[in-house]
Amino acid sequence: MSEQHTKPTLPFCWEVKECDRDECPLYKNPGIACWLVDNTLCDGQTTSFEDRFLMVCSRCPVFLEVRKRAKGRRLSDKAMLATFDRMVNNLYSYHISLRDTNKMLEQKVGTLRSVQELSQALLGSYKPEEVLYMVLTALTAGEGFAFNRAFLFLVDSKGEYLEGKLAVGPDDYEAASRIWSDLSAEKMPLKELMSNWDEKKLETGINKMIRSFRFALIDQENVLNQSLLENRIINVPDASSDKRAWKAAEVLKSNAFAVFPLMKGQRRIGVIAVDNFVTRNPILDEEIEPLVPFTSFAAIAVDNAALHEELNRQIADLRKAHKRLRSQRKAIKRSQQLAEMGRLSADLAHEIRNPMTLIGGFARNIAKALPEDSELRGKAQIIADEVLRLETLLSQALTMTKEEKPNLELEDVNFLVMETLKLIESECEQKSIELLLDLSQPLPQVWMDRDRMKEVLINLIQNAMEAMPEGGILTLSTRQQDERILLSVADTGVGIPKSDEEMIFNPFYTTRASGTGLGLPLANRIIDAMSGSITVESEMGRGSTFTVSLPLKRRDNHESS
Amino acid sequence: MDRVLVIDDDASLRMLYKDELSSEGWEVELASSGEEALEIMSQRRPDIVVLDIRMDGIDGLETLQCMMTGDKSIPVVLNTAYSSYQDDFRTWAADAYVVKSSDLTELKTTIRKILQSVQAKDAN
Numbered sequence: 001m002s003e004q005h006t007k008p009t010l011p012f013c014w015e016v017k018e019c020d021r022d023e024c025p026l027y028k029n030p031g032i033a034c035w036l037v038d039n040t041l042c043d044g045q046t047t048s049f050e051d052r053f054l055m056v057c058s059r060c061p062v063f064l065e066v067r068k069r070a071k072g073r074r075l076s077d078k079a080m081l082a083t084f085d086r087m088v089n090n091l092y093s094y095h096i097s098l099r100d101t102n103k104m105l106e107q108k109v110g111t112l113r114s115v116q117e118l119s120q121a122l123l124g125s126y127k128p129e130e131v132l133y134m135v136l137t138a139l140t141a142g143e144g145f146a147f148n149r150a151f152l153f154l155v156d157s158k159g160e161y162l163e164g165k166l167a168v169g170p171d172d173y174e175a176a177s178r179i180w181s182d183l184s185a186e187k188m189p190l191k192e193l194m195s196n197w198d199e200k201k202l203e204t205g206i207n208k209m210i211r212s213f214r215f216a217l218i219d220q221e222n223v224l225n226q227s228l229l230e231n232r233i234i235n236v237p238d239a240s241s242d243k244r245a246w247k248a249a250e251v252l253k254s255n256a257f258a259v260f261p262l263m264k265g266q267r268r269i270g271v272i273a274v275d276n277f278v279t280r281n282p283i284l285d286e287e288i289e290p291l292v293p294f295t296s297f298a299a300i301a302v303d304n305a306a307l308h309e310e311l312n313r314q315i316a317d318l319r320k321a322h323k324r325l326r327s328q329r330k331a332i333k334r335s336q337q338l339a340e341m342g343r344l345s346a347d348l349a350h351e352i353r354n355p356m357t358l359i360g361g362f363a364r365n366i367a368k369a370l371p372e373d374s375e376l377r378g379k380a381q382i383i384a385d386e387v388l389r390l391e392t393l394l395s396q397a398l399t400m401t402k403e404e405k406p407n408l409e410l411e412d413v414n415f416l417v418m419e420t421l422k423l424i425e426s427e428c429e430q431k432s433i434e435l436l437l438d439l440s441q442p443l444p445q446v447w448m449d450r451d452r453m454k455e456v457l458i459n460l461i462q463n464a465m466e467a468m469p470e471g472g473i474l475t476l477s478t479r480q481q482d483e484r485i486l487l488s489v490a491d492t493g494v495g496i497p498k499s500d501e502e503m504i505f506n507p508f509y510t511t512r513a514s515g516t517g518l519g520l521p522l523a524n525r526i527i528d529a530m531s532g533s534i535t536v537e538s539e540m541g542r543g544s545t546f547t548v549s550l551p552l553k554r555r556d557n558h559e560s561s
Numbered sequence: 562m563d564r565v566l567v568i569d570d571d572a573s574l575r576m577l578y579k580d581e582l583s584s585e586g587w588e589v590e591l592a593s594s595g596e597e598a599l600e601i602m603s604q605r606r607p608d609i610v611v612l613d614i615r616m617d618g619i620d621g622l623e624t625l626q627c628m629m630t631g632d633k634s635i636p637v638v639l640n641t642a643y644s645s646y647q648d649d650f651r652t653w654a655a656d657a658y659v660v661k662s663s664d665l666t667e668l669k670t671t672i673r674k675i676l677q678s679v680q681a682k683d684a685n
Binding site: 346349350353354356357358359360361362363364365387388391395 | 571573574577580581615642643660661662663664665
């Protein structure tokens with residue numbers, strides 16, 4: 001037994017490591033070199049012998065104990081041990097560097113794969129905001145380039161400014177940790193993250209902030225411009241010591257960031273800035289390198305999206321123009337029909353007027369020939385008078401379609417309203433329309449053609465009634481405003497779409513199947529001839545208010561027409 | 562007695578006009594077309610012409626044009642059912658434009674005024 005003590009012995013690994021795992025093949029199994037045994041329960045035992053020995057066993061207290069016990073023996077043993085030690089140490093460092101290189105290579109392959117994936121995803125989308133968002137997401141997602149935040153600035157259409165467009169990342173440092181852990185906990189695949197686009201993402205604080213910034217491209221003292229103008233990536237590890245980075249640092253509120261240009265051929269699209277705002281990790285040049293292929297794809301995608309948007313806008317414009325043309329063509333056709341009808345009715349009027357002249361003329365002729373007290377003379381006179389009345393009616397009907405100088409007199413608008421009211425009261429009652437009057441009194445008299453003004457008012461009231469098929473409130477109001485008298489007709493009806501508000505005064509434009517499209521244009525012309533104007537205010541579902549405005553002072557600028 | 566030449570293609574109207582204008586003390590001559598009127602005028606100069614516009618053959622405005630190449634001094638009153646002809650610049654060549662009506666007062670007044678002004682001019 002005493003001999004055993006003098007001979008070098010192997011230490012018991014379960015004792016040195018205070019291990020009590022009895023399922024291990026080494027447990028309470030003395031005399032075995034544990035580092036030579038596969039499938040033990042020690043750390044790292046699943047890897048190969050070389051890996052295990054270099055990475056785990058050579059640093060293990062059991063093995064160190066073995067070396068300690070081997071010390072101080074024969075000289076040859078010492079020399080062998082020293083040689084062995086050195087070889088082990090060298091092997092260890094080789095192994096470490098090999099592992100690091102491997103890891104880096106793997107990372108590079110991963111990045112390249114992401115770039116390819118990203119590029120494909122980018123080129124597949126044409127929604128500008130979505131593309132921009134995808135680009136920035138790719139830069140910040142763990143599977144992508146894993147920067148903390150990314151900011152996009154685009155050159156404006158005139159090429160004079162860099163404008164803040166979009167940002168991805170936490171709003172501020174406080175919010176950062178939460179969002180950051182959420183994000184990394186989710187571990188969403190990049191593709192999903194990128195397709196997770198939503199308009200709301202444009203409304204985060206950081207986005208609103210970035211959109212409020214723009215830089216004149218002419219400013220050479222700005223690292224953002226510099227990157228774009230020199231078409232190179234610029235890494236700013238310490239903005240405080242680089243004057244040209246100050247402006248960008250102020251916007252990004254960050255002292256370390258990298259800026260890279262987006263170019264399509266020779267065309268400057270914009271720049272992207274990235275930083276590690278949360279983790280405060282320095283941005284390494286190796287991290288920036290794989291951005292180069294990515295940025296060229298990103299630039300193409302951003303530019304494509306912009307072109308696509310422009311194309312869409314032009315298509316929309318064309319559609320609108322086409323629609324307008326079509327409606328104009330319809331209006332022209334309509335006006336041709338009306339002109340034809342006008343000619344027909346003029347012909348008709350002529351045909352009627354001739355016999356009327358005859359009938360009336362001879363009746364008058366006969367009446368004169370008869371004795372003054374004769375009954376027949378009275379009857380002939382009646383024929384003559386009635387024919388004259390018909391002729392007058394015919395003339396009025398014909399002149400209605402012609403522009404006429406208004407017969408201006410000083411009149412009371414309130415009086416006109418009351419007079420017109422009598423004509424419509426019963427109709428309002430039938431249609432369950434409540435009539436409200438808000439007449440300002442006293443109201444100065446105003447120059448107007450009373451008959452024509454009445455036509456206008458009736459026209460506006462009829463329109464109002466037709467806007468309220470289910471009943472409602474019709475309000476007639478008058479008031480003085482400076483040198484004008486205003487007369488308003490308000491309904492609580494369906495309202496007029498904003499797009500139609502300009503159109504309703506165009507001849508032959510109508511929204512009603514039965515409308516001629518002449519009512520409002522005629523009213524407009526009449527009021528215009530009185531040097532006044534008609535305006536409309538409307539809200540969909542709430543109703544419309546038409547207001548006629550007439551000048552208190554007479555202006556004869558229409559005398560000449 | 563002043564001579565009035567009435568040109569109208571409607572026979573009944575010519576009858577009415579002859580009746581009414583004669584009672585004003587004028588000598589009324591009638592023509593049923595522009596051609597006939599020009600023929601009459603070439604033989605004997607009327608003091609005034611009452612001219613319808615819409616007629617078959619050469620119409621009132623063409624007749625007026627022909628008259629302008631001849632004796633321009635004969636006054637013309639255009640008398641038509643069409644008020645719209647007033648927009649035609651050729652009507653400016655006439656001395657007056659009266660829309661047809663069963664009440665001939667306006668036409669008579671117009672004729673009388675023109676004759677008076679012509680006579681006043683001649684007297685000077």
